[in-house]
Amino acid sequence: MSLTFNHLSADSFESHLKAGRKRPRVREPVSCWQCRTRKIRCNREAPCKPCQDRGVSSECAYTTSKDKDGQSQPVSRAHSVSRPSKARAAIAGSPPKRSNTITAAASAPAAAALPEVRTQTQTQTQTQTQTQIRTQTQTQTPSPSPSSRELTPETPSAGERRDLIPAPGRNVFQGSSVKTRMMGLSHWMAPYNEMIVVKAMLDRAPEFQASRRSFAELKVLVRACNALPPSELSGPTKGSSLRGLLPDRETCQQWTLQYCRTYGRIYSIVDPAALDLEMDQICAGSLDNPVNIAVHLLVIAIAMQNVESERLNGRRLARYVEDCIHMSPRFQKPSIAVVQVLLLLTVLKSISASDTDKIYDLMAIQGLTIQIVSNMGLHRDPALFPDMSPYHAEVRKRLWACFLRCNLAYCIRSGSQFNLPLSESDCPLPTTANLRYLDPATANGAFDFDFESDDKAEGDVAFTIAATKLAKIIAPVYQVLYSTVPPELGKMQNDLRAAFRTLLSELPPSLSPKSKIEDPIRMLQQSVLMVLMDSFSSVVTMSSTMGTTVGISERSQLLEIWDYTSSVLHKFQNLCQLGGEVGNMAVHLLWTHAGRAALSACSVVRRLRTFDLNRIMPPHPQQSVYIFQRLLVDSLIFLSQLWQSRFHLGPLTAKINLILAVCLKVTASLYSTDYDDAERIRHELLAEGVEAAEKEIADMKLKLQQRQQTVRPADMFQVGQQQYSPFSSPGLSNMGSSWPTKYDMVGHSEVSSDAETPPFQNHDFFAMDFQPDAAFTSMISNFNFPTEGAVLQDSAMTFVGDPAVVSLMNEMNQSVHTKAE
Template sequence: MTMSESGPRRRRPAVSCTLCRRRKTRCDRKVPCSNCVRSKNAHCVYTSHPSDHPRRPDHGQRTELVFAQADGRNPYLSPVDQPSLSKPSTDAGHAAASIVGSSTNAPTPTSQASGREVEAMKSRIRELEEQLAKATQGAPQASVPAPVVTVSAAVPVVDQSSLTYVDSQLFGETQVITRSIIHKSRMFGQSHWINGIIGLCRDIFEALEPHIVDETSKAISGVQKCKALARVIKSRRTPSWPLSPTSILPSKEVADELVDCYLRTFETVYRVLHVPTFRRDYDALWVSDAEPDIPFIVQLKLVLAIGATIYDEQFSLRASAIQWIYEAQTFISEPAFKSRRSIQFLQTNILLLQARELVNVGADAIWTSAGSLYRSAVYWGLHRDPANLCKRTTYVVEMRRRLWNTIVELNLHTSMLLGAPPSFSLHEYDTALPGNFDDDQLAADAPVPKPDNELTQMSIARALCKTLPVRLAVARFLNDLGSNFTYEEVLRLDAEVRASYKSLCRVLRECNASNGPKSLQFAIRSVDCIMHRYLAALHMPFFPVASRESTYAFSRNVVIETSLKLWNAVCPSSLTVSPRPHDSTQSPYPDDLTRLTVCASGFYRQLGMQAGLSVATELSAQLQQGESLGPVPLRPDLLAILDAMRAWNLRVIEAGDTNIKSYLLTCLVTAQIEGLKRGIGKDQLVESYLQTVEDAEGKCYAILERLAARDQVEGMIGGIDPDAFDISPEGMDDWDFMMTDVLLNQSAVEPTSWMFNEIPQVPLF
């Protein structure tokens, strides 16, 4: 609470429970109240904490103390020990408590007598400010004018499943920003795409809640029918565990195309294989009568699994890809340690991580697996540059550098993807950047790296690697709880990301990468998406509040413009065209990135979903805030994305994804915007929501029925027995991490439980 020299004003005490106040609904003030009873809320809490209604400081005010409820632990740290603007000292907390106490009571002789104590507390606060200024001296200065010295106590606010921090003040403004979300014993940091989208969806489902409390409603029954059918489909695709590797492969014609799909896409961005060596062993596999080498067979099947995600537009080999990943996971899990310390074993681990993300096999745990792989690489010495170790051939030196670079990139990639803190820092290794070699050069004696301005098979990976420091700084800023989360830091990192991106573009232009082989076009577009993803993630936490606070208008503009670029990269207008069957006579280089976005899960799918929902959020905000005597003008390019989103999400289901949540959410968002454009009332808008849900569920159920029939008739290729698949709890877990239940899981009472309810799970704690 702030103080002014004219004395405090009396505030009307809060009489509603916390849930009703948050929802802005009438509370009957019972214990529990009727709204909590209807919502099955186990905790109906009434509170009148003084921080519930903070007041703005006067123009002459120098110090503002903002308080929030802590989670039971002592949140205060000494400014010397923790030189962050978000951590006050214990004495400052006691001082503020005294000030709050004296300012909320009527003047009495006792309070007048304690005036000297209040002045002493103010003096103590000034001393702490001076200590804080000395402790933070030398920190990077923001590129914006610094406000009057303010101290904001960023004590964590625990609202059941969410942890929020009070954002540091900028130009006198204070905002509460969600730092992380806890869901099903998992914590997602701010880089997780769902953090910036919660506000858009909550309004829709809160409006729907009173109309879908009955389990016999058509909306609920339709969702449950789709879920039941989806679980049957997934159970048929999921093999029993463990599953030992076999030498069974698809036909050579299919395998050749799958290998080519992988080599022209992911291998050009994240270097894993020495292509000539891999090609030699692959060709020998088909002509040799000897017993096949199981480690190479496992590695090959992972290459096939990744290539299957862009083999055709229907992901017809999805079940086979899952089978190959299960075999590789069984092979990796065997307790044979000494015999596994080889380059090939690291390559197999890297390919397994990529395949699990793209095919969505345990994709929500790849960050922990990437950390385990990183520690294995450190234990085997890959974090030391080979020049500092014993003498090795150029091939071994460069492969060690390439694998280390890829392992570090995957750690950072999974950190941003799942909203987890990075598991490494730059000072932990001294491995040099891989040389600018083509793969064929490594087989020669004493090869000489090509100049940086000459295009090689390593040019794209090297250019991306040079941006690693700034990308790592962004990931730490977003996902580390101890980061100095201020808007000034956002602007500073924004400038660094843009400078790094400009340097990357200059390097690729100098080596003429844009006019290089067509097989490199996927890599160029992927790197472009990666850099824009970091820029969007940096500003996304401020995007929901930017429509209300002009201070963050820059973040609003960055998110929208970046979303447009990402959508045009991964979901171009061609997605609205009906899918064509696979035709081996078409161009040898189809639009792999577009096909990957539709068929595969993980990073590229999230790019499309986040970009589309960000655009929808902007359109909704413009309609709700626009003041015009006529229709509110909307940008045609944003409206075009909104229309394409539904077709894109429907194609994702047609390609074999059993998760209907993305499509259902997109339809609801579209219905909201259409209703706001027509200016219809709240009741009519709710009716539109209900009709939209029923129509969307009908379309999805028809597609899922076709998928179930196709899987039952076709089975799988490569001699795999469909009877090996059974219905197990593991096979019926989360539909897809891309659209997790965390969507609106921000309180104990969930208006979305009817839509996002899953099989109960035993909590971790």
């Protein structure tokens, strides 16, 4: 017989006496916080016997879920914050709900020293009294020993609270009615929230309304000049379809050699000897695997990014490969060649995102790469796999090292969390062995082009090993910064400095910062390591000052940030002044660090300037802050000239150029005003920023119109119809002469380079709708758009094919003439 409740209804279980909302339940403490966390028996005294035996009597507290004021006290998982107990509530004058010997014993001594409070109208007095008693208790209570602090959870002191940085509170959220995006601590634009003028411009201040509209028009023009035609691939792709995209054998060889001499020395993804051998097989028709052909296409595409006239051709080839990845099942089977394709595509999209503002296009590729790497067990020791040749074992080690570096670089660049579980990885570091001699197929083979010497190859592998070690040092600290547990900033900084010193002592002489290096690529490798150390150290230090009002006591932290940022700007400027391929690659690889350093330095100088406003005597020209301002102006002049020559490469380069122009004008005007009122200085700086923004946007429009008269974007899309010649291209041979040098800091010529630009990650300020006026219509009618179909992802205008552009221009001209009449 089963038990049923058919004779009952739902009303049988409902109470007929409902007095509104149920009050939250507050349980009386039966154990102190220390005993409850350790799950041991407490004798319910104050202090209890277990706490006395452990020597932490001052930490014995009976906590509740809410304090006297009704505000919740969050308890961290790592550092438990002691909350006011019922004993302290009794001290303040509010008796507990029921008699308790613990609270009575604890409250009796202190309650006798205070006047009785019987009425509820004196709530404010009770709160003030409670605060005074808490202050007296904290002052008279001796602090526990360092050993007991490590073993027991405690209430952080005032000094320790300064070292605890709640990571979620330091993130900057940008939102609108259609999107919400978080910029983490490592995002290059994170310091802008501490800048008055730049923040006003990005947050749609009324003073920048005209500049916003004018810049939105400029962004449409820049996108039109750099738009890629839609892909022509449809349906499943085979090796023959990708084979038709490859140029002739000699041209492929030249581009491959170009890659091996530049980006191949930064990322050890492919083996040059294996590439040359596969190219012979592809040309002979014996190799028709689309995965292997895609590797060669991406190598050519990456090499093209150092030549401005060929960069769009390379990105179009990469888009064909990306379409194949999503359509062909061969690219979804775990293999070494598939991982090489995904890593090469990651490198190329990172480069192109610098001027296209599409860093988040890497999300799909990153997810697929993580899945393939996990299925292959690339993070495990190759010795665990039986019958694996030494060549493939070494290739697996290098691929895992490159994957770790690329994934961490993407997270730092986009300001997102790094979620790779490094504790589960046991893959050792690569060795300095030359892959050419490990593979029997290439050990004794004859090749058409000369490889780099064995010393250079060994030095490049040493750089890969050092960069991987640096990534393993930064990754755990980066995860702590983005966790919900507030980290101990002081201890974390000390550990990070010690790890960096150890890494510097282990560097080979070819990468040591004290050695004299003549190879430009080796100088770039050395600078990549040094810049990443200084840049990440500034992020860690800046995390304690962002979003807070820094007083004069925190001046040392600002000076430390200045040291890191000035070092980054100095190294970046030295690399860019080398010109040529090295200068171009420096912008591709280090632009986020340079952008973050520039904004952070501007924020530091502004805060130090606010300290001078409280001085009785005006700042002397020999003071450090005044010198910082002049040095920063010199660095901003170089960066501004550099991006003025690159603004036409994409909407992002134009945005960076605009930001640098405003920062330069405002920073140069910090000490030009004699006002002592901070609010008056703010209005003056806003006026300076508005003037600089309007002037820079007008200059970019004029230069873009002049450039468009001599360059046709349609000439850049003849993929498969022209013979590539990287060494005869004027963009490669004459690239070094167009970079600004320290001897020519005034000329603003059109630079023939295709380096990257920092991502202004789709801020609402630059994604606004606008109505084109007559001036804009007359300007855009003189532009020559691509003859093939080009779809612009913009909320304002859409160009589809040449006929649509013509019809759109005619309609706009007719509307303008009608209004004029």
